[in-house]
Amino acid sequence: MRQRGEAPVRIANCSGFYGDRLSAAREMVEGGPIDFLTGDYLAELTLLILWKARQKDPTAGYAVTFLRQLEEVLGTCLERGIRIVTNAGGLNPAGMAMRVRQICDRLGLQARVMHIEGDDLLPRLPSLLEREPLAHMDTGQPLREAGIQPVAANAYLGAWGIVEALEAGADIVVCPRVTDASLVVGPAAWWYGWKRDDWDRLAGAVAAGHIIECGAQATGGNYAFFQEVPGLEHPGFPIAEVAEDGSSVITKHPGTGGLVSVGTVTAQLLYEIGEARYLNPDVVTRFDTIRLEQDGPDRVRVWGTRGEPAPATTKVCINYVGGYRNSVTFVLTGLDIEEKADLALRSLFAGIGGREAFEQVDVQLIRTDRPDPPSNELASALLRVTVKDRDPAKVGRAFSNAAIELALANYPGFYVTAPPGSEDAYGVYWPALVPRSEVQEVVVTDDGRTIPVAQPPAGEAxxxxxxxxxxxxxxxxxxxVPLGLVFGARSGDKGGNANVGVWARSDAGYAWLAEFLTEDRLRDLVPEARPLRVTRVLLPNLRAVNFVIHGLLGEGVAASTRQDPQAKSLGEYLRARVVELPARLLADVPEPAASQNA
Known part of the structure; x- marks a missing residue:
């Protein structure tokens, strides 16, 4: 068993989302030496899913898959001194901690289980709104003027509650809505005894946490140049070896699938970010200072990260029920696609009171058909119709039945992609900021004591x-040639916005990319972005350009009507666009996988 303070501290990830690979916890514990096992289960959408679970069962509200993973590894972790830190507590960390203790009792094991509280602002929302506007971060509208009833309001907590729990002797720390990176920052800060104003060290740990928080995305998953990645059928999960100065090496267990390279780490650093100043409750991390270098096979050193004092505010994830929706997708085949779509729409809405009968109607004609198609499927286009309304009766069976009733009385070749469905409640995400002083974070120990968690100090940038x-x-x-022949990209959601980061493999490639791929050029290449605000950030150390397309996802993932509501494929779409590329940059094209792996 290693002693606290020995460098580096080895922090492993076993989950990037609620529903990730169940065997990952066992693989990380049994695959090699680690000091901490962490798991990230929460996203903005996940909190709404957990809220729905609590409506059916008030004792629910946490990520139950973590419990299944824990049973497989708990004994080994206690034997080897591996501590466990997870945000699987979700909306009910106390309930999760109780379930963990029940597992310990059933297995005959003794573990100190502690949990963190203080993120849930919903009970205090009325009094909080008397002091704070909780304005929407994108629209500026104050919450009190929106006329909505939130069902969840969770502040993003930082790492110091985790530190306090570990200091109190916790073997397992169950967290609520802490930031994803805090699952690494907390263990590292406790291990080395960092101070709350060790800004550069904390920022380095945030960078490491951001890299490994999404599991196998750091080891080749969803990687633009996936042909280079061996064993992608079952990639290993990432490990951050964090040094005392906050630098780290990103790696994985030997013999596992996947790849840890400057490219895979760059891709993950660009995932779901905005400005170069990356705000965390404990520190502002300057992503424009991060440096990467290959440190051996499947080892990437992350160093040089600068930190600034923690912001005076923290983000609050507010969710409310926006109403109900239903969708139907008509398949249009062969000739006269647009005329068939027009007929289907006119007929559908004529039978249900017209478009004006609904609060929102979204129609998308997705042209996947080809001229002289070589197969039946390649002759087809999709007409997706979505309706939204606060009245479930309008968008329920009345809507889907009206669509199906056209089956024998409308355009030739009529069929739909799925049977008629009922209405489904959807949530809307409202991001806001609240002063840190309004967050009353505590650690609840295994004997019922509460330990207040102090806020980070003020400081100068x-x-x-x-x-x-x-x-x-x-x-x-x-x-x-396609832009992606030379350049990689990764994209994702940030509330109602989408980000897409593009990176080069050489200095010359980055110089061309920074000059070519402006905000206006992105709008040309991504037509959906033309009416929207687009912001760009240059990250020279990473040879990368990051864009945020504001409002592309509407009211957030849960409410979006896009075919890809989380913008996961946006980067690959951009890479598919054909551009005039300097022929000299073709030298940056990666070699085929066969020679890479020879």
């Missing part, structure tokens, strides 16, 4: 970051 000397963009003959 770091000196301006010096940008690397610019490299001249290559000139000369060009070729028309």
């Amino acid at each position: 770091s000196a301006p970051v010096e940008a690397p000397a610019p490299v001249r963009a290559p000139r000369g003959p060009t070729v028309r």
Whole structure:
């Protein structure tokens, strides 16, 4: 058993979302030496899912899959001194902690189980609104003017509650809505005894936490150049070896599938970020200072990260029930696709009172058909119709039955992709900020005591970051090729916004990318972004450009009517667009997988 303070502290991840690979916890514990096992189960959408679970069972509200994983590894973790830190507590960390203790009793094991509270602001919301506007971070509208009834309001907590629990002797720390990176920052800060104003160390740990929080995305999962990744059928999960100075090495257990490279780590650093100043409750991490270098096979060193004092506010994830919705997807085949779509729409709405009968109607004609199609499927397009209303009767069977009644009386070749369905309640995400002083975080020990968690201190911002000397963009003959032949990308959701980060493999490639891929150019390549606000951030150390497309996802993932409501495929769409590329940059094209793995 290693002693606290020995460097590096080895922090392993076994979950990137609620529903991730169940065997990952066992694989991380049995695959090699680690000091901490962490798991991230929460997202903005997950909190709404857990709220729905609590409506059926008031004792629910946590990620039950964690309990199944825990049973497989608990004995080994206690034997080896591996501590467990997870945010699987969700909306009910006390309930999760109780279930963990029941598992310990059933297995005849003794473990100190503690949980954290203080993120749930819903009971205090009326009094809080007397002092704070809780304005929507994107629209600026104050919550009290919105006329909505929130069902959940959870502040993002930081790492110091985890530190306090570990200091009190916890073997297992059950967290509610802490930030994803806090699952790494807390163990590292406790292990080394960092102070609350060790800004650069804390920022380095935030970078490491952001890299491993999504599990196998750091080891080759969802990677743009996936052909380079061996064993992608079953990639290993990531480990952050965090040093005392906050730098880290990202790796995985030997012999596992996947790849840890500067590319895979860069991709994950770009996932779901906005500005270069990445705000966490404990520190502001300057993503424009992060440096990466390959440190051996499946080892990437992350260093140079600068931190600034923690922000005076923390984010609050507010969810409310927006109403009900229903969808039907008509398949249109062969000739006259647009005319068939028009007929289907006119006929559908004529039978249910017109479009104006619903609060919202979304129609998408997805042209997947081809001329002279070589197969029946490639002759088909999809017409997806979604209706929303606060009255469930309007969008329930009355809507779906009206669609099905057209089956023998409408366009030729009529069929739909699924049987008629009932209405489904959907949630809306409302991001807001609240002063840190309004958050009363405590650790609840295994004997029922509460330990208050102090807020980070105030401080001054770091000196301006010096940008690397610019490299001249290559000139000369060009070729028309897909952007993704040379450049990687990763995209995701940030509430109602989408981010897409694009990175280069060489300094020359980055110089061209930074010059070429402007906000206006992105709007040209992604037509859906043309009417929306687009912001761009340059990250020279990562050879990357990050964009945020504001409002692309509407009111958030749970309410979005997009085919891809989390913008997971947006980066791959951008990479598929054909551009005029300097021929010299074709040298950055990766070699085929066969030679890479030879």
